[in-house]
Amino acid sequence: MKKLKILKRSRVNRALKSIFDYPLTVIEAPIGYGKTTAVREFLSSRGSAVLWLSFLSSEDTVSFFWDSLSLEIGRLDAEASARLKNLGFPADASQAANVLSILHELDFEQDTVLVIDDFHLIKGPQISSFLALIARKPPDNLHIAIVTRDTSNLDISELTAKGLCNILPQQTLCFTDGEIRDFCALMGYAPDNAEFRKISEYTGGWISMVYLTLLGIVRGIPIGKSDVIDELVEKVLFNANEENIRRFLLRLSVMDAFTADEALFVTEEPRAEEFLKKLRRENAFISYDPATDVYRIHNVLLDFLRIKCKNNLELTHLYGRVGQWLFAHHANAQAYAYFCRAGDFERILDLLNDTSNITYGSPYYEGLFDLFSSLPRETLFKYPFAYLQYITMRIVVGGPDGTRDSVTRLSELQAAYEGMEGLDPRFKNQVLAEAALIRTVSVFNDVVQMAACIREALRLFDGGTSCIFRQENVVGFASPHQLYTYYKEPGKLKETADFMTAEFPAFVQATNGCCTGNDYLTTAEYALETGDWQAAELNAFKTIYKAQSRNQVSLVIDASLTLMRLYIYQGKTNEALEVLQQLQEDHAIKNTVYLNTALELVKGYIYACLGRYSSIPIWLQTGDMSSAQLMFQGVAFNYIVYGKAVLLSKNYIKLEMLTEEFNRYFSVFHNQLGFLHNQILKAAAKYRLYGMDAGRESLMEAIAMAREDHIILPFAEYAPAIIDMMRSIHHSDSRDMYIKAIYDACEQYMASLKRTTQSAVSLSGREIEILTLTAEGLKRDEIALRLHLATGTVKNHLENIYRKLETSGRTAAIKKARELKLL
Structure with missing residues (x-):
C-alpha cells in the first residue's frame, strides 16, 4: 500500500473559511481526526499568511509558548519579535497592554492566522486568558485558530456569546462515507461494497483508524479483529519493525520532539539517524520538520509507546539523559524537570548549588517547591546556596505562611552552619552572609533590622559580595515610591x-x-x-x-x-x-x-x-x-x-x-x-x-x-x-x-x-495625512508609495501618532482622532 497521502476535503475547507470571520476559532476533535492536517492544508491552499505554534508536551510552559510566538512574529517583523521576547509572557496588566500595543503596531497586510496546535496540552489558564484578551481587542487582519482535543482548558463561553469565537466540532472533521471511499482510492485500495461497509462502521469516520485498518488488511488482519486501537497500533505500526527499531522507538518516547543529535544522545543508539530516516520514509506517524530539523512522533503512536514502556526500568536512565542534553543546551528549567522525573534530586540540588548557575530569576520548574519541602533538612543543608534560593523565592511569593516557614528554615540553616566544625571559614561565612542578606527581605519594612542584617552580611563577606543578590535583582516590591x-x-x-x-x-x-x-x-x-x-x-x-x-x-x-x-x-x-x-x-x-x-x-x-x-x-x-x-x-x-x-x-x-x-x-x-x-x-x-x-x-x-x-x-x-x-x-x-x-x-x-487640558493633543500635518490614509484602509507600504516616503518613515510617524493619542494601534488611534475632531 502507498504511504499515507492527503485527501482534499472541500466540505471541511468550506467550514474552515469561517476562521476569517472571527477573531478566534476553535477546531475541536479527539486524537486522530486529522485536525492539524485539515487546517494546514486549508491554509496552504488559500495562500494565507500563517504563524504556527505547536505544543509538544504537557511539560511545555508559558515560556515555551512565548518563545515560539516571538519566533513566529520574527518572520513578519524582527524588531517586534525582539520586543516581545524581551517583554516576556504578559503576567500582569502592564505587560498585557504592552504586548497588545506591539501586536497592533504590526502591519498584517493580509489575513493572517495564528494557529496554536495541540492546545489541550496546556496547563493553567494563563495562555487561554491571553488569547481571549487578543480576541476582545484583535489587531486588524489577525485571526487565531486553536487546534485541540477538548476545550476544558479554554474559557470561551463569554467570547462565543459575544460573537467573537467560533467552534468547529468533531462532526465537522469526521470523514463521511464518500470521503472514506475517496481516501481508499487515494491509498490504492478498492474495497468491495461489503468490505467498505465494514470499514465505515468499524472506524466511524475516524481517519487514523481508517488508515490503520487499511494497513491491517494488507497485512492480513481482518477488519474488526482488534477491539482497541492499541492492538491495531501494535500489530500494524510497532511489530512491523525490527527488534532494534522497536527498542529505539520505546526509548524515543520519553521525548515529544527531538533532533537526530538529541535522539542519538538520549537513546545511545549509534544508528539513530539511519533509523529515523527509515521510520520517516515508511511510517506516516513519524514526522519531520526541515525548517527546525525536528522529528515528532504522532500522538496515536506516542501514547501507545508510553503505555508500553510505563514500567520500564530504563526510563529513569533515559529521563536523566534527556536532562543532561537539555542542561548542556541551556534549557535549565526543562532539564530540572527531567531530572526530577528521573528521581535524581541530588543532581538538581548540585546544579542549583553551583554559584556559576545562579542568575536573576533562577529557573523555576513545576515541582521545585514540592522537592524542597519534601527533603529532610540534613540533605538541604548540604546544598546551602540551592536551599537559600528556594527560601528567597518562598519569602517573596509564598504569602504569609510561606514567609513564616521560610524564616524558620533560614534560622535553622544559620544555626546549623554556625555550629558546624571543620568547614572552610570562607565558605562558612559566605553561607552565613547570604542568609543575613536574605533576612533583609523578611524584615524589609523595618529599616533598623534591615541595616543590622546588612552590616552583619558585610562583616561576613569580608570584602566579597553576594552570589544570590546581584545588581540585576529587583527591589521595590512593585511600589514605585x-x-x-x-x-x-x-x-x-x-x-x-x-x-x-x-x-x-x-x-x-x-x-x-x-x-x-x-x-x-x-x-x-x-x-x-x-x-x-x-x-x-x-x-x-x-x-x-x-x-x-x-x-x-x-x-x-x-x-x-x-x-x-x-x-x-x-x-x-x-x-x-x-x-x-x-x-x-x-x-x-x-x-x-x-x-x-x-x-x-x-x-x-x-x-x-x-x-x-x-x-x-x-x-x-x-x-x-x-x-x-x-x-x-x-x-x-x-x-x-x-x-x-x-x-x-x-x-x-x-x-x-x-x-x-x-x-x-x-x-x-x-x-x-x-x-x-x-x-x-x-x-x-x-x-x-x-x-x-x-x-x-x-x-x-x-x-x-x-x-x-x-x-x-x-x-x-x-x-x-x-x-x-x-x-x-x-x-x-x-x-x-x-x-x-x-x-x-x-x-x-x-x-x-x-494650564493643562486633556484635549491638548496636536498632530503634525504629515501625521494627520498618514492617519487619514490609514483610516481609508491603506497599508504602510501603500502610504509610503502614495506620499513618496520610506516605509520605515511611515512606521515611525504611526508610532508617534499612537504615543500622542495614548493608544495601542491603528483602530484605537483612528477612533480617538475622530473623537478629538482631528480627522
Whole structure:
C-alpha cells in the first residue's frame, strides 16, 4: 500500500473559511481526526499568511509558548519579535497592554492566522486568558485558530456569546462515507461494497483508524479483529519493525520532539539517524520538520509507546539523559524537570548549588517547591546556596505562611552552619552572609533590622559580595515610591529618610551594585513630600544617572515618578508626560512583572493627578488587583491609585466605603503615607456627601497626621477635591504657617492644572495625512508609495501618532482622532 497521502476535503475547507470571520476559532476533535492536517492544508491552499505554534508536551510552559510566538512574529517583523521576547509572557496588566500595543503596531497586510496546535496540552489558564484578551481587542487582519482535543482548558463561553469565537466540532472533521471511499482510492485500495461497509462502521469516520485498518488488511488482519486501537497500533505500526527499531522507538518516547543529535544522545543508539530516516520514509506517524530539523512522533503512536514502556526500568536512565542534553543546551528549567522525573534530586540540588548557575530569576520548574519541602533538612543543608534560593523565592511569593516557614528554615540553616566544625571559614561565612542578606527581605519594612542584617552580611563577606543578590535583582516590591515603603511611624519621616540615606548604601556594596542610587532617591522623595522642590529635582536626576550606571530600573522608575509629580505641581505637564513616555519606552520591555506593575502604578498615579480617568489602567479603575503582580501586595501603594481613580469617577459613596477598607491594607506594613492619602480621600468623600463641616473635620485629621513631618504635596495633589475645604480652614486660622503652606501648594496646583487640558493633543500635518490614509484602509507600504516616503518613515510617524493619542494601534488611534475632531 502507498504511504499515507492527503485527501482534499472541500466540505471541511468550506467550514474552515469561517476562521476569517472571527477573531478566534476553535477546531475541536479527539486524537486522530486529522485536525492539524485539515487546517494546514486549508491554509496552504488559500495562500494565507500563517504563524504556527505547536505544543509538544504537557511539560511545555508559558515560556515555551512565548518563545515560539516571538519566533513566529520574527518572520513578519524582527524588531517586534525582539520586543516581545524581551517583554516576556504578559503576567500582569502592564505587560498585557504592552504586548497588545506591539501586536497592533504590526502591519498584517493580509489575513493572517495564528494557529496554536495541540492546545489541550496546556496547563493553567494563563495562555487561554491571553488569547481571549487578543480576541476582545484583535489587531486588524489577525485571526487565531486553536487546534485541540477538548476545550476544558479554554474559557470561551463569554467570547462565543459575544460573537467573537467560533467552534468547529468533531462532526465537522469526521470523514463521511464518500470521503472514506475517496481516501481508499487515494491509498490504492478498492474495497468491495461489503468490505467498505465494514470499514465505515468499524472506524466511524475516524481517519487514523481508517488508515490503520487499511494497513491491517494488507497485512492480513481482518477488519474488526482488534477491539482497541492499541492492538491495531501494535500489530500494524510497532511489530512491523525490527527488534532494534522497536527498542529505539520505546526509548524515543520519553521525548515529544527531538533532533537526530538529541535522539542519538538520549537513546545511545549509534544508528539513530539511519533509523529515523527509515521510520520517516515508511511510517506516516513519524514526522519531520526541515525548517527546525525536528522529528515528532504522532500522538496515536506516542501514547501507545508510553503505555508500553510505563514500567520500564530504563526510563529513569533515559529521563536523566534527556536532562543532561537539555542542561548542556541551556534549557535549565526543562532539564530540572527531567531530572526530577528521573528521581535524581541530588543532581538538581548540585546544579542549583553551583554559584556559576545562579542568575536573576533562577529557573523555576513545576515541582521545585514540592522537592524542597519534601527533603529532610540534613540533605538541604548540604546544598546551602540551592536551599537559600528556594527560601528567597518562598519569602517573596509564598504569602504569609510561606514567609513564616521560610524564616524558620533560614534560622535553622544559620544555626546549623554556625555550629558546624571543620568547614572552610570562607565558605562558612559566605553561607552565613547570604542568609543575613536574605533576612533583609523578611524584615524589609523595618529599616533598623534591615541595616543590622546588612552590616552583619558585610562583616561576613569580608570584602566579597553576594552570589544570590546581584545588581540585576529587583527591589521595590512593585511600589514605585521607596520612602513610602519604609516610613511607618508618624513624626519620623525625616529620621527614617536620614537613616536610610546613611545605612542602605551598604547593601549596594554587599551586592555589587543592587540598589545603586537609593540614597539620592530617598533624599529626593523626602524633599518632594515636604515641599523642597529644588532638592527634589536635583536628587531625582542624581538617582536616575546613578541607577542607570548599574541598570537599576526600579530606582529609575521611582525617581521618574518623583520628577513627574514635581513637574505637574510646577505646571510643566508636557515635561511630565515626556518623562512618562520615555520611561515606558526605555523600561516597558523589561522581563520583570514587578517592574511592569510598578510602571502601571506610575501611569495610574500621574493620570489621576492630571484628572485623566480614562487613561488610568483598567485594573486600577476597577480595583481588580488580581491582574497585577505585587510583592507583598505592593505594600498597598496600589490602593492609593485605586482611591484616586474612584475619586475621579465621582462615586463618593463607594469611595467612603473603600476608605474604611483601605486602612486595613495600609495597616499590614504601617504605611503612614498610605494612611494620609486615605484620610484625604475620606475627607473628599465626606465633603461631597455630607457637606463642608464633615469634610473639614476629616481633612483636619489628615493635617494633624502630617503636621509633625511637614508633609505638603499629597494635599496639593487632591486640590480639585479639597480646595474649598482648604480655603475655609486657612481662612479660619490664617496664622498657622503649616496650614498656609498646604493651602498655597493647593492653589499652585490648581493653577498648574488650569494650564493643562486633556484635549491638548496636536498632530503634525504629515501625521494627520498618514492617519487619514490609514483610516481609508491603506497599508504602510501603500502610504509610503502614495506620499513618496520610506516605509520605515511611515512606521515611525504611526508610532508617534499612537504615543500622542495614548493608544495601542491603528483602530484605537483612528477612533480617538475622530473623537478629538482631528480627522
